[in-house]
Amino acid sequence: xxxxxxxxxxxxxxxxxxxLELKGENPFKIRxxxxxxxxxxxxxxDIVQRAKDDDLKGIKGIGDALQQKLHELxxxxxxxxxxxxxxxxxxxxxxxxxxQGLGPRKVKALYEELAIASLGALRRxxxxxxxxxxxxxxxxxxxxxxxxxxxxxxxxxxxxxAAVAPDAERILHLxxxxxxxxxxxxxxxxxxxxxxxHDLDFLVATKEPATLTEFFARLEGTQEVLAQGxxxxxxxxxxxxxxxxxxxxxxxxxxxxxxxxxxxxxxxELRSRALKQKLTLNEYHLAPVEGAELEDPTPKIKxxxxxxxxxxxxxxxxxxxxNRGEFKAAExxxxxxxxxxxxxxxxxxxxxTASDGRATLEEMANAAQELGxxxxxxxxxxKSSFQANGLDEERLLAQVKAIRTLQTKFDDxxxxxxxxxxxxxxxxxxxxxxxxxxxxxxxxxxxxxxxLPEKEMTAxxxxxxxxxxxxxxxxxxxxxxxxxxxxxxxxxxxxxCAAETKTVIELNCSGKRMDMDWSWWxxxxxxxxxxxxxPDAHNVEGLQNLHFxxxxxxxxxxxxxxxxxxxxAVEMRNWLQTPKGQRD
DNA sequence: GCCGTTTTCGGCCCGACTGTTTTCAGTCG
Numbered sequence: 001x002x003x004x005x006x007x008x009x010x011x012x013x014x015x016x017x018x019x020l021e022l023k024g025e026n027p028f029k030i031r032x033x034x035x036x037x038x039x040x041x042x043x044x045x046d047i048v049q050r051a052k053d054d055d056l057k058g059i060k061g062i063g064d065a066l067q068q069k070l071h072e073l074x075x076x077x078x079x080x081x082x083x084x085x086x087x088x089x090x091x092x093x094x095x096x097x098x099x100q101g102l103g104p105r106k107v108k109a110l111y112e113e114l115a116i117a118s119l120g121a122l123r124r125x126x127x128x129x130x131x132x133x134x135x136x137x138x139x140x141x142x143x144x145x146x147x148x149x150x151x152x153x154x155x156x157x158x159x160x161x162a163a164v165a166p167d168a169e170r171i172l173h174l175x176x177x178x179x180x181x182x183x184x185x186x187x188x189x190x191x192x193x194x195x196x197x198h199d200l201d202f203l204v205a206t207k208e209p210a211t212l213t214e215f216f217a218r219l220e221g222t223q224e225v226l227a228q229g230x231x232x233x234x235x236x237x238x239x240x241x242x243x244x245x246x247x248x249x250x251x252x253x254x255x256x257x258x259x260x261x262x263x264x265x266x267x268x269e270l271r272s273r274a275l276k277q278k279l280t281l282n283e284y285h286l287a288p289v290e291g292a293e294l295e296d297p298t299p300k301i302k303x304x305x306x307x308x309x310x311x312x313x314x315x316x317x318x319x320x321x322x323n324r325g326e327f328k329a330a331e332x333x334x335x336x337x338x339x340x341x342x343x344x345x346x347x348x349x350x351x352x353t354a355s356d357g358r359a360t361l362e363e364m365a366n367a368a369q370e371l372g373x374x375x376x377x378x379x380x381x382x383k384s385s386f387q388a389n390g391l392d393e394e395r396l397l398a399q400v401k402a403i404r405t406l407q408t409k410f411d412d413x414x415x416x417x418x419x420x421x422x423x424x425x426x427x428x429x430x431x432x433x434x435x436x437x438x439x440x441x442x443x444x445x446x447x448x449x450x451x452l453p454e455k456e457m458t459a460x461x462x463x464x465x466x467x468x469x470x471x472x473x474x475x476x477x478x479x480x481x482x483x484x485x486x487x488x489x490x491x492x493x494x495x496x497c498a499a500e501t502k503t504v505i506e507l508n509c510s511g512k513r514m515d516m517d518w519s520w521w522x523x524x525x526x527x528x529x530x531x532x533x534x535p536d537a538h539n540v541e542g543l544q545n546l547h548f549x550x551x552x553x554x555x556x557x558x559x560x561x562x563x564x565x566x567x568x569a570v571e572m573r574n575w576l577q578t579p580k581g582q583r584d
Numbered sequence: 585g586c587c588g589t590t591t592t593c594g595g596c597c598c599g600a601c602t603g604t605t606t607t608c609a610g611t612c613g
């Protein structure tokens with residue numbers, strides 16, 4: 001039986017939704033399952049235990065049917081309803097659904113009419129012309145499907161935030177320079193600060209929309225034009241990244257910016273709130289519903305914030321727009337003042353050539369100074385990470401000495417000597433306390449034995465956090481975005497333990513990690529856990545990732561006061577000298 | 585399948601683009 005986790009419950013509900021779509025079920029039933037998955041993902045509490053105990057009553061979005069199914073799944077690890085559904089379709093259909101332009105209806109038709117159930121079979125059928133003969137398909141469809149299969153094979157379809165940022169900012173700059181453009185912005189998940197994006201959504205306010213879609217379709221670096229109309233265009237860049245453009249008028253700007261920023265769930269909630277005020281909201285206006293005796297607020301709204309104001313809400317920052325409690329907070333005027341890039345004063349988890357870094361201690365220090373940081377912590381790997389040339393006791397103590405010596409060359413940059421110490425399989429640490437006590441701080445991380453069951457992995461991390469020398473926990477789940485799944489950890493228990501032991505949790509903002517995930521930070525914050533935004537830099541450029549760390553921290557509702565590396569140099573010195581258990 | 589300060593039944597957000605169609609279905613966001 002697979003281990004039952006929150007993600008397992010949520011993913012299974014999503015999969016049911018997909019299967020029901022293939023069956024052609026009632027779309028609202030499908031939505032109910034998708035919504036249920038989201039409720040499970042964002043539930044504040046031990047949803048797995050609640051499901052096991054059949055104690056889900058009263059959770060909004062989880063009705064009788066989902067309660068029963070979640071209970072069955074959590075207590076047995078299986079769900080008969082899901083198994084039966086799954087048996088109706090071959091596995092390969094899921095792959096077909098990932099293709100651009102193919103939805104459940106078309107996949108269903110291909111399967112039922114032509115028995116196509118794999119990418120290979122689909123490619124052959126398109127090449128043979130049998131797909132084009134199908135009702136609802138034609139010559140063009142065959143070509144598009146073949147192109148989509150090619151794209152699918154080349155790219156997984158998602159990209160790291162850090163990887164798309166250069167293209168994103170380049171194109172935004174070009175749009176803003178265009179003489180017919182009044183305003184331009186990148187909306188979508190990029191604006192919301194998601195750690196990976198599927199595409200980039202550009203928005204321009206202009207009097208000449210068709211000129212802009214034309215301009216956009218001819219951008220340098222374009223591999224292929226997917227669509228080009230009078231107000232909308234879509235391209236594939238050579239990197240495989242899809243970029244969409246919407247061209248709208250000045251008057252529509254605030255509505256379109258909000259609409260295309262999403263998230264989808266945020267928009268749905270906003271629209272339904274508008275309806276309760278007898279207003280209808282879309283990407284063009286906020287207008288009274290038909291028959292309502294109300295003044296149309298549209299003409300006076302010039303900025304996004306005024307839409308929220310009109311609906312009696314505090315302005316909700318894009319980072320928070322995930323329908324995870326931001327509406328309730330905005331209603332109560334209780335939204336946090338989010339941390340900003342300027343608030344950051346230093347950083348801790350960084351490597352040098354002493355282990356697997358590519359820059360020397362001195363190069364890293366110079367780079368930190370150039371970035372305007374007030375302090376820099378060095379934490380190379382410990383001896384068990386032999387693959388990363390981890391330091392043994394002798395080399396570590398020599399490094400501490402080197403850091404103290406280098407410090408004499410810097411007046412306005414404090415250097416801290418730390419270590420990224422391996423948490424061994426049983427939760428003990430790679431160095432004994434006598435060694436750790438000689439360091440300014442310690443990051444404790446897992447680098448091996450990823451496959452432990454959740455309970456053991458959680459106990460392993462908790463044991464490490466209970467060590468008084470462990471300042472912070474490094475990359476909590478070890479995930480590598482788009483490459484390696486996180487190992488199993490009970491986030492709730494880790495967060496509670498961090499609060500109790502005053503252990504900081506790292507927000508590892510290496511582009512491929514962004515770990516702990518943004519969705520957990522609000523909970524951690526509410527329990528008084530502090531965050532350290534660390535780039536896990538292995539070279540000088542790696543320090544730049546702090547910028548993305550701030551974006552993800554904002555997404556996690558974090559304020560300046562929740563982040564230890566927003567402390568000033570003096571405050572940090574005091575903080576590190578205070579025994580762990582007595583720290584704020 | 586979920587939900588209820590209009591409702592326990594009848595709603596559930598909505599518009600642009602494409603291709604296959606002659607008025608619309610499917611997909612996407």
